[in-house]
Structures are given as structure tokens and as C-alpha cells.
Amino acid sequence: MAFQKQEIIPSIRHTGEFLEAAARGASCVLLSQSDMEELVKVQKVCRRMPHVQLMIHVDILKGLSETAEAVAFLAAYIRPAAIISANPSVIAAAKKHGIPAIQRCFIFDEESLGRSLRMVEHGAPDYIQVMPGLMPEVIRYMIKKTGRPVLAGGLIRTQEEAETARRAGALAVTTSHKELWENMADSTAADEK
Template sequence: MKLEQQRIIPTVRNQMECMEAVNRGAEYVILLHSDINELVSLQKLIKRRKTTKLFVHMDLIKGLSNDGEGVGFLHRYINPYGVVSTHPHIIKECRQKGMVTIQRFFLFDEMSVERCFKNVEKGNPDMIELLPGLIPEWITEIRKNTKKPILTGGLIKTEFDVQKALDSGALAITTSEQKLWNYTIIQPAVAVR
């Protein structure tokens, strides 16, 4: 994984947004809020572009179930580079099939932070995505406690927000804000151990 090279990861909902992100130079793209038909069509386009790596948010694709059969279908027929999910059992199954995994967490209180730590142990994702993205002290804390690379997104609207999250230890920012897709990061990548 060379996410250190792409500090802004576009999140897209359809082929048009995906192609816009790719045309702007994105190597990694996350598909959110779509359906199984759009996913099949999009994967055909992605396969033609050998340098583009698609992450699929399994929880948000209509028609794709969050179980072993859904993982099997995704792996066999779509074969994305990676998967995003809030479910540790999905993360674990996808890792076993060789997909790169991002476990997503919504932080809103101390209990959700504790749940994050427990679910990271269960799923053992490659990376963690924290939402909302405007929580710099928790980016630092969770990265320190899990030893996992942190992505963050949600409510990040400005270049200042991006820089603040990166300064707190986030490896990259996930965003649907197209105005941020071409933002040039001046900070070097955070070393991931």
C-alpha cells in the first residue's frame, strides 16, 4: 500500500464521480452510497485503468449483503483492491481473501472509543477510518493505541481541516469534497510502524 503518496482519497457515489477523481490523478478511490449494478459497471471501468485501486464500502452498497456470501460475491466477481466496513467479521473475512481492509468507526463518546479498540482487535484491519474527521486528539490517541494507520473523513471541508488532521497523525483524508481532491499536501507522510 502506498497511501502515503495520496494524502487525499476521494469518496465517490457513481461512475461519473469516480472518473472525475481518476482524471484528477487519484490512484485510490472509495465507492460509497451506491448499488450493486453501479458497482459492477464501475469495476469494468476500473479494470481498464490498471493504476486505479478501488475500495468498496460494503455497508453502503445496496444489494450487497454484510455476510460471507456478500464477501464471496465481492471477491469473486468484483475483486476490488480493498473494502471498507464497520463490521469486524467483514473485515476479517475480506483480509482472509487478500483484500486491503479499512475498518470505519464513528466516534461520539468514550464508549465508542472503547468499542473501536475492541473491534480493531476482532477484525485486525489494515487501516482505520475515523469519523468525524475533525477530532485531532483522538486521531493521535487511537493511532498510538492501535498501531494502525489512520484515515479520517467526514465534516472536513477546508484545507485547514485537512492539514489539522494530517498534523495529528492521520495518514490520509477521505472526502467527497471535490474542491479538496487536488489539494497539495506540504507535510511529509507520517511514518507508519
């Protein structure tokens, strides 16, 4: 996947942000907190820029439910590079359709940590997104316990916070903070050398 070469993944809401992220060198973006109309617009632009892959956070996309049918629609008409969801049935549906699945795990105490580990074990996602991404020890623990690559997301606002998540083992950081998008091109260029 393209984001394996990109340390910062822009979390976008509309076409303007997609174009801004692409102009800054993104090879992958995450559509989040948006709606179906914007999804169609972003997808049309994305088709004209095949070097930029589109991941979709299904749970907070207005007009789309967290169902196997929604994933089937996305697989047939949008063809995303990956789907992110906290819902295990969405993860299973994505895998059924050959779409890389990213299990979003909200971890805020021991109980949520245990629940997240059980979801990952049961659903066998391709990747995990740890939320909030400000917990380096939890990132390390999830990698060790699951053996899966981890993305860090949520509340990461500074370059230092992003670097801390990466040093803890996160494959990439998802963020809507545009100041962090500046470093995206450097990380992809460095990996290509």
C-alpha cells in the first residue's frame, strides 16, 4: 500500500483538502468526517491522479451505514485502497471484497485495551489504527501482541508527537493537522532512496 512509504497520512474532509494533500506530495489520503456527495467528488479527482490512493473511514461518512452492503458498494464503485472501521463486521466485509482492512481501536483503559485485542484476534484486520495516537507504550504493546502494523491517529498535533508515535513503531500517523502534512513528501522521498 502507498501509505507504507508515507509517514504522515492526511485525513481530509473534501476535494479541496485532497488536492492540497496531493500537491504536498501525498501518495495516500484518508477521507474522514465527510459525506457521500464529497466521496463521489474526491473519487473523481482521485481517478485523475492515480498516484494518490484513497482510504475511507466508513464509520463517520454521512449517508453510508456500517454494513456489509456499504462495503460492497465501496468495493464496486469507489475501489478504495483501504477501509478503516471500528466495526468488526465492516472489517470482515472489506476483507471479503479484497480491500485492506484497518481496525480502529479506541484505547483509553485496560478494558478497552482487552476489547481491542479480542477484536483484532477475531477479525484479523490487515492493519490496526490506535486511537488516540499519543500513547507510545500502547502502540508498542499492540504491535507486540498482534504482530500487525499499526497506524497512530487522533490528537496528534505536533511533529514531535508524530515522531514519538513513529519511534514507538507506528507505520504511519493519520492527521487532519495540515502543519504536519509538510513533512509528508520528505518521508516518501527518503524511503525511495
